[in-house]
Amino acid sequence: xxxxxxxxxxxxxxxxxRACEARALDQARDxxxxxxxxxxxxxxxxxxxxxxxxxxxxxYEVLDRLAAEGFGRQxxxxxxxxxxxxxxxxxxxxQRLNAxxxxxxxxxxxxxxxxxxxxxxxxxxxxxxxxxxxxxxxxAENGFQVERVTIEALGLCPACAGTAA
Amino acid sequence: xxxxxxxxxxxxxxxxxRACEARALDQARDxxxxxxxxxxxxxxxxxxxxxxxxxxxxxYEVLDRLAAEGFGRQxxxxxxxxxxxxxxxxxxxxQRLNAxxxxxxxxxxxxxxxxxxxxxxxxxxxxxxxxxxxxxxxxAENGFQVERVTIEALGLCPACAGTAA
DNA sequence: CTTTCGCATGTTATATGATAACAAGTCAAT
DNA sequence: ATTGACTTGTTATCATATAACATGCGAAAG
Numbered sequence: 001x002x003x004x005x006x007x008x009x010x011x012x013x014x015x016x017x018r019a020c021e022a023r024a025l026d027q028a029r030d031x032x033x034x035x036x037x038x039x040x041x042x043x044x045x046x047x048x049x050x051x052x053x054x055x056x057x058x059x060y061e062v063l064d065r066l067a068a069e070g071f072g073r074q075x076x077x078x079x080x081x082x083x084x085x086x087x088x089x090x091x092x093x094x095q096r097l098n099a100x101x102x103x104x105x106x107x108x109x110x111x112x113x114x115x116x117x118x119x120x121x122x123x124x125x126x127x128x129x130x131x132x133x134x135x136x137x138x139x140a141e142n143g144f145q146v147e148r149v150t151i152e153a154l155g156l157c158p159a160c161a162g163t164a165a
Numbered sequence: 166x167x168x169x170x171x172x173x174x175x176x177x178x179x180x181x182x183r184a185c186e187a188r189a190l191d192q193a194r195d196x197x198x199x200x201x202x203x204x205x206x207x208x209x210x211x212x213x214x215x216x217x218x219x220x221x222x223x224x225y226e227v228l229d230r231l232a233a234e235g236f237g238r239q240x241x242x243x244x245x246x247x248x249x250x251x252x253x254x255x256x257x258x259x260q261r262l263n264a265x266x267x268x269x270x271x272x273x274x275x276x277x278x279x280x281x282x283x284x285x286x287x288x289x290x291x292x293x294x295x296x297x298x299x300x301x302x303x304x305a306e307n308g309f310q311v312e313r314v315t316i317e318a319l320g321l322c323p324a325c326a327g328t329a330a
Numbered sequence: 331c332t333t334t335c336g337c338a339t340g341t342t343a344t345a346t347g348a349t350a351a352c353a354a355g356t357c358a359a360t
Numbered sequence: 361a362t363t364g365a366c367t368t369g370t371t372a373t374c375a376t377a378t379a380a381c382a383t384g385c386g387a388a389a390g
Contacts, residue, residue: 011307040338059376072340079377080339095260096315098347098376113300115309126303134296135278135318142176142289143323144280150261150317153300158308205367224347237369244348245368263347263376 011115011124012157020104021051027106028090037088042071046081047090050102055121056094057101092125096152101125111149117157124157176280176289177322185269186216192271193255202253207236211246212255215267220286221259222266257290261317266290276314282322289322 028047032039039047049065050057059078066081067073082100085091089110090103096116104125105112113128131151139146193212197204204212214230215222224243231246232238247265250256254275255268261281269290270277278293296316304311 012309038338042339074341075377076379077340095317113303115304115307115311117309118312124307124309126307128300128303131296131299131303131316134299135293135316138278138291138293138296139280139318139320142280142291143326144177144282144289144318145321145326146280146318147283147320148318150315150319151296151300152260152315153304153309153311153313154315155304155312156310161308161310203367207368239370240348241350242369 011126012117012122012159021048024051024090024102024104024106028088031090031106032088035088037084042066042077043081043084045069045071046078047085047102050085050091050100054104054123055101056097056099056116056123058097058099062100094123094152095150096154111151113151114153115157116152116154117160118154119156119160119163122157122159176291177282177287177324186213189216189255189267189269189271193253196255196271197253200253202249207231207242208246208249210234210236211243212250212267215250215256215265219269219288220266221262221264221281221288223262223264227265259288259317260315261319276316278316279318280322281317281319282325283319284321284325284328287322287324 025047029039045066046062049062059075059082062082063073063075063078066078071077082091082093085102086093086100090106091100092103092112092114093100094114094116101114101123105127108127111128111132112125113131115124115126117123128151132149135149135151136146190212194204210231211227214227224240224247227247228238228240228243231243236242247256247258250267251258251265255271256265257268257277257279258265259279259281266279266288270292273292276293276297277290278296280289280291282288293316297314300314300316301311
């Protein structure tokens with residue numbers, strides 16, 4: 001367990017974000033190499049933008065950033081890069097927000113659960129094995145073949161809950 | 166257990182749909198009476214439209230139906246009725262599809278899990294207590310206060326899985 | 331080399347989903 | 361009969377997402 005915080009992840013806790021970003025980028029490179037996919041400039045920049053914060057970003061927010069840096073300024077530019085990242089497990093799409101977020105554990109325990117703070121927009125991506133198992137049981141009971149799952153909770157992160165109280 | 170199929174619900178199985186519809190409408194009336202809210206013609210019709218099938222419908226699909234029957238033809242007409250139904254627990258919003266579906270168990274075990282068939286669009290709404298509990302544990306570990314949860318699985322219903330095989 | 335082919339990037343145009351802001355109608359309770 | 365809360369309707373606009381097509385670029389076959 002050198003670099004995988006596994007179940008007791010920092011989540012909303014403060015942490016060394018530079019390292020966090022760098023590690024995710026490295027893992028992304030590895031993963032793409034394995035799959036024979038290319039981390040082109042737009043794609044790389046898109047991933048970096050998502051990695052800057054533990055927040056979900058709308059496609060148009062990402063697009064503005066890309067456009068400002070000389071990439072194309074039409075929606076498909078952002079959507080394609082985001083779709084690529086999602087396909088390769090380097091980012092997630094948050095259904096609840098119509099938005100995207102960088103994946104913090106590429107390659108590990110996919111289909112995580114998300115805790116989304118409605119006050120500060122911060123996001124925690126957590127290993128969701130127990131939750132998925134419970135859902136898998138439910139599906140099995142009903143003869144349903146699960147392909148993708150969406151497990152998201154909206155609420156207040158510890159910091160915001162404290163402030164409100 | 167006269168009318169609550171509880172955990173082993175028909176889900177994707179064939180069933181007496183007229184009764185299913187009628188019961189949901191009755192329960193809706195009860196529930197709204199309790200809350201002092203009105204089941205006006207648009208709202209009632211919107212609920213009936215959702216109840217016709219165990220599918221999720223987009224707001225614009227509902228709107229077309231309403232408009233064809235003499236109600237307003239502008240988006241807010243549908244969105245308002247749908248929002249009202251969701252607020253009172255008579256319908257659910259499916260994040261994964263940007264769509265809405267009638268609630269089949271108004272008043273019982275809310276925040277259910279959904280199984281959505283990507284082939285025939287059929288939908289099962291299931292009591293999700295174990296799944297929610299697992300998610301609640303995860304949230305508690307991270308000091309997160311959950312307010313709303315989204316638990317959805319996309320895949321193949323028994324019928325479609327059988328056909329494909 | 332250079333041709334070819336697949337993929338990446340870019341564009342224009344349009345589809346789809348959702349809300350803000352305001353006007354007018356309904357209806358129960360005074 | 362009048363008020364005031366709520367409901368319905370409108371116009372206008374915003375936000376999200378994708379289809380369809382043109383161009384460029386680079387690796388591999390000739």
